[in-house]
Amino acid sequence: MTFLCNVCGNAGTPIYDMTDKQSAADYDYVLQRETLRCLRCDSTMRHRTIASALLEEIATRTGRSTATIEDLASVEDGELKILDTDTFSPISSRLSQVRGYVRSKFLPNRPFGVELEPEVFNIDLQRIDFPSERFDIILTSDVMEHVRDDSRAHQEIWRCLRGSGIYIFTVPFRRNMLYTKRLVDVSTNRDIFLCPPHLHGDPLTSGVLAYRIYGQQLIAELQALGFVVEYRPTTSVKHAIFDGDIFLARKPVGKVPPETSEKEAKLRPAGFTE
Numbered sequence: 032m033t034f035l036c037n038v039c040g041n042a043g044t045p046i047y048d049m050t051d052k053q054s055a056a057d058y059d060y061v062l063q064r065e066t067l068r069c070l071r072c073d074s075t076m077r078h079r080t081i082a083s084a085l086l087e088e089i090a091t092r093t094g095r096s097t098a099t100i101e102d103l104a105s106v107e108d109g110e111l112k113i114l115d116t117d118t119f120s121p122i123s124s125r126l127s128q129v130r131g132y133v134r135s136k137f138l139p140n141r142p143f144g145v146e147l148e149p150e151v152f153n154i155d156l157q158r159i160d161f162p163s164e165r166f167d168i169i170l171t172s173d174v175m176e177h178v179r180d181d182s183r184a185h186q187e188i189w190r191c192l193r194g195s196g197i198y199i200f201t202v203p204f205r206r207n208m209l210y211t212k213r214l215v216d217v218s219t220n221r222d223i224f225l226c227p228p229h230l231h232g233d234p235l236t237s238g239v240l241a242y243r244i245y246g247q248q249l250i251a252e253l254q255a256l257g258f259v260v261e262y263r264p265t266t267s268v269k270h271a272i273f274d275g276d277i278f279l280a281r282k283p284v285g286k287v288p289p290e291t292s293e294k295e296a297k298l299r300p301a302g303f304t305e
Contacts, residue, residue, distance in 0.1 A: 034271035037082045038121045040099040041071035045271045067271045072121040077201060080265050080275035081172055082122055084199050088168065088279075100125045107131075114161070114191070115170045118151055122170075133166075156184040164193045171200040176241045177231070179217050182252065189256050194284035198258070201277055206262075208246035215242045249278075257286045 035042050048066040067076045074082070082100050089103065090096040092111060097103045100122050109130030117123055118134045126132045127150075135154035136147060144160030145153050154160060156171075157180050169188050178184045188198050205212070216223035222240075230238030253260045258280035265275040 032271070035098075035269055036069040036072060036074055037079050037086065037098065037270045038074040038100045038125065039069060039072035040101050041069050043070055045069060063273050064275070067273075069121075072125075074121045076272055076275055077172065078120055078122060079267075079270050080272050080277050081170065081199065081201060083265060083267060083270065083272065084263070084277050084279060085122070085168070085170065088197055088199065092167070104129055111167045112165060112193075113168045113170065114166045116154070116156070116174050117170070117172045120172065156187060158183075159187040159191050161191050163190050164196075165191050167193055167196050169196070169198045171198075173201055173203070173231070175200065175202050176243050176245065177239050179222075179242060181243070185253060185256060189258065189282060192282045194282060194286070196282045198280040198282075199277065200280075202245050202249070203241070204245045204249070204262075204276060204278075206247075206264075206276075208244075209248065211246045211248045212244040213242070214244065215240070217242060253278075253280050257283065259283060 033042065033044055045067040046069075047063075048068065063076050065075050065077060068074065069079075086097060086100070086103060089107070089111065095106055097106060104125050107126070107129045109132075112131045112133070113126075114133050114135065115123055115126070116135050116137075118136055123134055127134065132150065134151045136151065137155065138147075138153050139155075141147075141153050143153050143155045143158070147153055152160065156174070156178055169192060175181045175184065192198065214224070214226055214229050216225055229241040231241055250260050250262060259282075261279045261281075263277050263279060265272055265277060
């Protein structure tokens with residue numbers, strides 16, 4: 032099988048890594064999701080699924096259509112402000128020099144909000160150190176299952192998006208499961224494990240704890256915040272994407288979160304809009 036990588040533009044045969052079937056079942060992802068790697072940039076099917084959605088969104092917003100992330104890096108002029116929470120992905124490495132593209136890491140032993148290197152910040156998504164309405168696009172790739180208080184993180188993402196801004200993300204998601212499956216009880220200050228710990232691979236540590244596997248409840252929770260949510264199953268044989276999936280949560284212009292009272296909205300600084 033040959034394919035065109037929509038991250039780097041390489042045309043060739045992807046590498047299929049043998050995936051542990053038990054881990055795939057436990058963490059609920061399709062076997063190809065973290066494999067079918069590009070020989071040139073090491074993108075996996077998950078990376079190319081995100082790239083597909085990002086390229087489409089930028090083309091819609093700017094009228095500039097590009098086939099790959101590498102092409103996008105050569106034409107993007109900084110008009111759009113983007114926050115990417117993955118500094119290690121092939122998408123990140125190609126957009127790192129683009130004006131308006133900001134990346135974040137999560138280093139709990141370092142002060143949050145500091146700039147670690149040019150346009151790379153140490154950020155806790157439960158309390159994002161950026162002003163409201165800072166970004167047009169926020170990207171997370173298999174991050175939210177590792178955030179202890181994901182509800183608070185989603186509120187922060189809402190706050191940091193401009194009106195019509197979009198949150199593009201992937202998470203472990205069971206399409207036929209109504210409620211999110213909790214792996215850890217976080218109702219107190221202490222983590223209480225409800226099953227053997229799920230540790231996912233992480234470039235900074237020996238493994239990062241997963242708190243949940245998402246069900247359709249996730250969509251309802253995002254809608255309750257005010258997002259317009261699209262869950263998009265994705266297949267593109269051309270790009271070696273098979274049964275991929277991605278979420279797109281858009282913040283409507285002028286929308287005030289349901290939990291914000293009319294009085295609180297009036298007390299906000301002039302020029303602040305949701």
